[in-house]
Amino acid sequence: MEIQKMYIDGKWVESASGKTRTIIYPFNQKEIATVTEGDVVDVDKAVKAARKAFDSGVWSKLSGSERGRIVTKLGDLVEEHSEELARLESLDTAKTMEESRWDMADIAGIFRYFGGLADKDAGLIIDSPNPNTTSRLVREPIGVCSQISPWNYPLLQASWKLAPALAAGCTIVMKPSEDTPLTTIRITELALEAGVPAGVINTVLGAGNTVGNAMATHPEVDLVSFTGGIETGKKIMKAASDTVKKIAFELGGKNPNIIFADADLETAVDFALNGVFFHAGQICSAGSRILVEEAIHDKFVDALKERASKIVMGDAFEDSTQMGPLISAKHREKVEKYIEIAKNEGARLILGGKRPDDPKLQDGFFYMPTIFVDCKNDMRIVQEEVFGPVITIEKFKTEEEAVKNANSTIYGLSGGVWTADQSRAHRVSSALRMGTVWINDFNVYFVQAPWGGYKQSGIGRELGSIGLEEYTEVKHIYQNFDNKPINWFGK
Ligand code: NAD
Numbered sequence: 001m002e003i004q005k006m007y008i009d010g011k012w013v014e015s016a017s018g019k020t021r022t023i024i025y026p027f028n029q030k031e032i033a034t035v036t037e038g039d040v041v042d043v044d045k046a047v048k049a050a051r052k053a054f055d056s057g058v059w060s061k062l063s064g065s066e067r068g069r070i071v072t073k074l075g076d077l078v079e080e081h082s083e084e085l086a087r088l089e090s091l092d093t094a095k096t097m098e099e100s101r102w103d104m105a106d107i108a109g110i111f112r113y114f115g116g117l118a119d120k121d122a123g124l125i126i127d128s129p130n131p132n133t134t135s136r137l138v139r140e141p142i143g144v145c146s147q148i149s150p151w152n153y154p155l156l157q158a159s160w161k162l163a164p165a166l167a168a169g170c171t172i173v174m175k176p177s178e179d180t181p182l183t184t185i186r187i188t189e190l191a192l193e194a195g196v197p198a199g200v201i202n203t204v205l206g207a208g209n210t211v212g213n214a215m216a217t218h219p220e221v222d223l224v225s226f227t228g229g230i231e232t233g234k235k236i237m238k239a240a241s242d243t244v245k246k247i248a249f250e251l252g253g254k255n256p257n258i259i260f261a262d263a264d265l266e267t268a269v270d271f272a273l274n275g276v277f278f279h280a281g282q283i284c285s286a287g288s289r290i291l292v293e294e295a296i297h298d299k300f301v302d303a304l305k306e307r308a309s310k311i312v313m314g315d316a317f318e319d320s321t322q323m324g325p326l327i328s329a330k331h332r333e334k335v336e337k338y339i340e341i342a343k344n345e346g347a348r349l350i351l352g353g354k355r356p357d358d359p360k361l362q363d364g365f366f367y368m369p370t371i372f373v374d375c376k377n378d379m380r381i382v383q384e385e386v387f388g389p390v391i392t393i394e395k396f397k398t399e400e401e402a403v404k405n406a407n408s409t410i411y412g413l414s415g416g417v418w419t420a421d422q423s424r425a426h427r428v429s430s431a432l433r434m435g436t437v438w439i440n441d442f443n444v445y446f447v448q449a450p451w452g453g454y455k456q457s458g459i460g461r462e463l464g465s466i467g468l469e470e471y472t473e474v475k476h477i478y479q480n481f482d483n484k485p486i487n488w489f490g491k
Contacts, residue, residue, distance in 0.1 A: 001031070001033065001034045002034070003020055003034050003035065003036055004033055004034065004035040004036065004181070004182070004185055004205075005035075005036050005185075006036055006038055006042060006046075006202075006203055006204050006205050007185075007188045007201065007202060007203040008042065008045050008046045008049055008202050008203075008204065009045060009046070009048075009049030009052075009198065009199055009202065010049070010198025010199055013036075013042075014036045015036045015037055015038045015039060015042050015205075015206070016039065016041045016042055017037070017039050017041075019036070019037040019039075020034050020035065020036055020037055021034070021035050021036075021037045021178060021205070021206075022034055023035060023092065023179070023180075023181065023182065025091050025092075025094060026093065026094040026324070026325050026326070026327055026328065026364055026365050027094045027314075027315050027316060027324060027325055027363070027364040028315075028363040028364055029363055029364070032091050032092070032182075033182060035181050035182075035185070035205050036205055037178075037205065037206050037207075038204045038205050038206035038210075038211045039206060039210055039211065040210060040211070040214040042204055042206070042211070043173065043204055043211055043214035043215055043218060044214070044218065046173045046202035046204050047144060047146075047173055047202075047215070047218045047220050047221055048220065049199045049202050050144045050145075050171040050172060050173050050199065050200075050202050050220075051144050051171070051220045052199060053171045053197065053198070053199030053200050054141075054143055054144055054170070054171040056199075058197045058199070058200070059166075059169055059170075059171060059196070059197055059200045060140075060141045060169040060170070060171070061169075062169070063119065064118040064119030064120075064121070064167075064169075065118065065119040067115075067118045067119075067166065067167060067169060068115045068116060068117070068118030068119050068167065069115070069195075070115075070166075070194050070195040070196055071111050071114055071115035071118060071163060071166050071167050071194075072111065072112050072115030072116065073115075073194040073195065074111045074115075074163075074166075074187075074190060074191055074194040074196070075107075075108045075109065075110070075111030075112035075115060076108070076112075077190040077193060077194055078104060078107050078108040078111060078187070078190065079104075079105075079108040081186075081190065082101065082104035082105065082108065083101075083104075084186075085100075085104050085107075085155065085183055085186060085187075086100035086101045086103070086104050087100070088182045088183050088186060089103060089104070089154060089155055089180075089182075089183050090316040090317065091182065091316075092151075092154060092179070092180040092181075092182045092183065093151065093152070093154065093180055093279075093316075093324070093327065094316050094324040094325050094327075094364065095279045095280075095316060095324050096316050096321050096322070096323075096324060097316055097317055099278070099279060100316075103153060103155065103156045104155075106156060106446075106447070107155055107156055107159045109446075109447055110156075110159045110160065110163045110447050110463075111159065111163045113163070113447040113448070114163035114164050114166070114167040114447075114467075114468060115163075115167060117164075117167055117465060117468050118167040118168075121139050121468075123136055123137055123138040123139065124136065124137040126476075128478070130480070131482065132480065132481045132482035133478060133479060133480050133481065133482070134478070134479050134481075135476065135477070135478050135479075136476075136477050137474055137475070137476055137477075138474075138475050138477060139168075139469070139472040139473070139474055139475075140169075140472060140473050140475055141168045141169035141170045141471060141472060141473075142168070142170055142222050142223050142246060142471050142472055142473050143170060143171070143221075143222030143223070144170070144171050144172075144173065144220060144221050144222050144223075145161075145165050145170045145171070145172050145173070145221070145222065145223045145224075145225060145471065146173050146174075146175075146215035146216060146218070146221045146223070146224045146225070147161040147162065147165065147172055147173070147174040147175070147224075147225045147226075148174075148175050148208070148212050148215060148216075148224070148225070148226045148227070148228065148236070149161065149174070149175070149176055149177060149184070149227055149228075150177050150227050150228040150229075151176075151177035151179040151180040151327050152279060152282040152283060152284070152327070152387075153279075153283075154176055154177060154180040154181075154182075154183050154184060155183035155184065155187060157227050158174060158176060158183075158184050158187065159187070160227075160451075160462045160463060160467070161174070161225045161227075161462070162174060162187070162191075162201070164462075164467045164468045164470065164471050165225075165471045166191075166196065166200070166201075167468055167471075168468055168471035168472050170223075170471050171199065171200050171201075171202075172200065172201050172202065173202045173203075173204060173215055173221070174201065174202070174203055174204070175203075175204050175205065175206070175211055175212055175215060176203075176205070177208075177228075178205070178206060178207050178208070179327055179328060180327075181205050184203060185203060185205075188201055188203040208228075208232060212232075212236070213235070213236075213239055216235075216236045216239035216240045216245075217239045217240070217242065217243070219243045221243075221245060222245060222246060223245060223246040223247070223248065223470075223471070224236060224240050224245055224246075224247050224248070225247075225248040225249075225462075225470070226247070226248070226249050226250070227249075227250040227251075227284070228251070228252075229251065229252065229385075230251045230252060230385070230410075230456055233249050233251040233458075236249075237249075247459055247460075248458075248459060248460035248462070248470050249458040249459045249460065250284060250413075250451070250452060250453065250457070250458045250462060251284075251453065251456060251457055251458050252284040252385045252387070252411065252413065252457065253284050253285060253286075253385065253411045253412070253413025253414055253434075253453060253457050254288065254289055254382075254383065254384065254385050254409045254411045255275075255285055255286060255287050255288065255289065255411070255413055255414045255415050255416070255434075256287070256289045256290075256291055256405070256406035256415045256416070256432075257271075257272055257275055257287035257289065257290045257291070257415065257416040257418075257442060258291045258396075258402050258403075258406055258415070258416065258417045258418065258428065259272070259290065259291065259292045259293065259296070259300060259418045260293050260399075260402075260417070260418060260419040260421070260424065261293040261294075261295040261296045262419055262420040262421055263296075263418035263419055263420065263440070264418075264420070264440075265296060265299065265300065265303065266303075267418075267440070268300070268418045269300060269303045269304050269307065270307075271287075271416070271418075271441065271442040271443075272287060272290055272304060272391070272442070273304065273307055273308060273311075274442065274443060275287030275288075275416070275442040275443050276288050276389065276390070276391050277308065277311055277322075277323055277369055277389050278443065279324070280323050280324055280325065280326055280367070280388060280389045281386070281387060281388045281389040281390060282326065282327060282331075282387050282388065283443070284413060284457075285413055285414045285436070285443055285445070286387070286443075287415075287416055287442050287443065288385075288386060288390060288391060288392065289382055289391075289392055289394070289406075289409075290304075290391055290392065290393045290394070291393075291394045291395075291396050291402050291405060291406060292393060292394070292395060292396070293395075293396060293397075293402075294395050294396065294397050297393075297395045300393075301350070301371075301373055301393060304371065304391070304393075305350055305351050305371055308351055308352075308369045308371060308391075309351055309369070311323050311369050313325075313356060313358070313361060313366055313368075314360070314361070323369070323389065324364075325361070325364035325365040325366040325367070326365040326366070326367055326388060327365065328365060329365055331365070331387070331388075332355075332365045332367055332388075334386075334387075334388075335367055335386055335387070335388035335390065336367075338380075338381055338384070338386045338388070338390065339353050339370065339390070341380050341381060342372050342375075342379065342380075342381035342390075342392070345376075345379040345380065345381060346374065346376070346379075347372040347373070347374060347375045347376075347379060347381055347392065348372060348373050348374040349370070349371075349372055350371050350372070350373055351368070351369060351370060351371040352367070352368035352369050352370030352371065352389070352390075353368070353370050354367075354368055355367060355368065356368050367388055367389055368389070369389045370388075370389060370390045370391065371390075371391045371393065372390070372391065372392045372393065373393045374393075375392040375393055375394045376394065377394060377405045377408055379392070382394065382409075383408070383409050383410075384409075385411070399424060399427070399428065402428070403428055403431045403432065406432060407431070407432060407433050410455055410456040411453065411455060411456060411457045412433045412434045412435065412453050412454025412455035412456070412457045413434060413435055413436070413452075413453040413454075413457035413458070414434050414435060414436040414437070414438070414443075414453075415432045415434045415436075415437055415438070416437070416438040416439075416441065416442040417429060417432075417437065417438070417439055417440075418439075418440055419439075419440070425439045425440070433454045433455065434453070434454055434457075435450075435451065435452045435453045435454055435457065435458075435461070436449070436451065445463070446463075447463050447464070448463070448464055449463060449464055450462070450463050450464035450466040450467060451463045451464075451467075
């Protein structure tokens with residue numbers, strides 16, 4: 001198999017060590033690619049190339065409209081190649097083709113949105129206390145950005161970082177997850193085709209504790225943007241602190257979905273299923289914690305179980321498949337540990353809780369849609385992110401109890417509230433300490449709306465105009481038109 005290379009300083013290269021990594025299709029563990037495996041020395045070359053490109057002004061000093069034209073063109077190229085990219089994404093992650101096609105349509109829109117924003121910021125004139133002076137604020141690109149993305153939405157997450165960084169005029173060292181590098185390699189080629197100059201994007205491949213760590217510590221990096229697990233986030237925060245880098249983090253969630261008795265039950269059940277079984281629950285915004293008002297609890301649980309038990313698992317490339325496997329053997333073991341923890345804590349399993357028996361699924365990392373009832377707020381299965389197809393259901397009596405429990409985890413990424421009472425919808429959405437709250441909906445995100453977390457779910461925001469600002473510094477420029485001595489000293 002041909003070795004897929006990294007892109008550093010305008011060249012496709014193999015790693016200095018010559019090591020490689022095999023990439024597999026999680027549905028059947030068949031080898032789909034061999035990629036070069038980078039190390040610390042490769043990161044050093046990539047960062048130096050990004051630094052040189054940034055300081056040269058080849059990208060940062062282009063007009064916003066010229067950068068915007070190229071970033072928008074990259075969106076057009078993603079659309080043109082969307083079927084090919086979707087296939088690569090489904091091979092890498094085993095998510096259904098339908099989901100990957102959705103992702104690609106989103107990604108094209110992300111590049112177009114940030115391409116469109118690239119020439120919109122004209123700075124700001126602010127009031128100056130002194131006569132014959134002006135004071136203005138300008139936004140400048142922050143510099144060299146390390147961008148580390150996860151395996152659940154490989155190209156989508158990379159694009160949430162790449163598009164605003166390019167639009168702002170930054171240069172980039174990006175690393176996909178070692179499990180899912182294929183679409184990140186391909187978009188690097190498309191970015192070159194769109195006209196991004198050599199050195200502006202550097203794509204490195206390899207493990208988190210070597211390549212990722214070097215990207216977080218390298219003294220010539222100005223910002224580290226990371227999406228992934230909370231423990232990794234803490235390590236990166238420490239690594240980046242030696243040189244006081246800016247950081248932008250999205251660290252997942254344990255997202256409550258609160259269903260009141262007056263909600264439209266059929267719709268709430270439908271969205272609860274989407275909220276957690278999409279991509280087998282490997283979504284930072286998965287609505288894995290469902291809180292249901294006592295009066296409708298049993299009806300809700302019956303309806304949810306009935307529909308969840310019909311979910312069809314299978315090959316990403318078969319139209320009948322609704323849910324694929326988990327990403328890896330290691331990740332499935334993590335999910336299985338949580339199932340044991342939940343049982344020991346007293347949660348009652350009413351669906352799943354095991355690998356499927358279907359012989360066709362035995363080579364993949366499949367895990368059955370799983371539902372626990374009788375869950376209590378202090379259980380680990382309720383408090384910690386499982387990142388699998390696992391729902392916990394808690395019963396509540398009052399609005400206050402629902403809000404208190406929903407807010408009780410270390411996370412604060414997103415949450416949902418289902419009710420026909422508009423004042424209650426308003427009260428609860430204000431009381432939830434989360435970056436996004438959906439009312440009578442779940443898991444909706446789009447490029448115009450900022451995305452990110454309160455509490456330990458993250459630092460900063462991606463998407464929206466705020467997502468562009470993350471990649472800038474604000475400079476105050478003060479100019480005196482009345483140039484004469486003030487004679488404070490020595491007279
Ligand atoms: P991870 O946090 O270990 O990996 C995410 C990215 O960080 C990968 O590119 C990885 O190579 C890199 N990385 C790992 N260690 C690093 C280090 N020390 N320094 C710099 N970069 C490093 O995530 P994972 O192992 O893929 O999954 C672990 C858990 O993270 C999951 O079970 C899930 O709970 C969570 N997760 C969350 C999201 C999200 O969208 N928030 C996405 C993926 C995983």
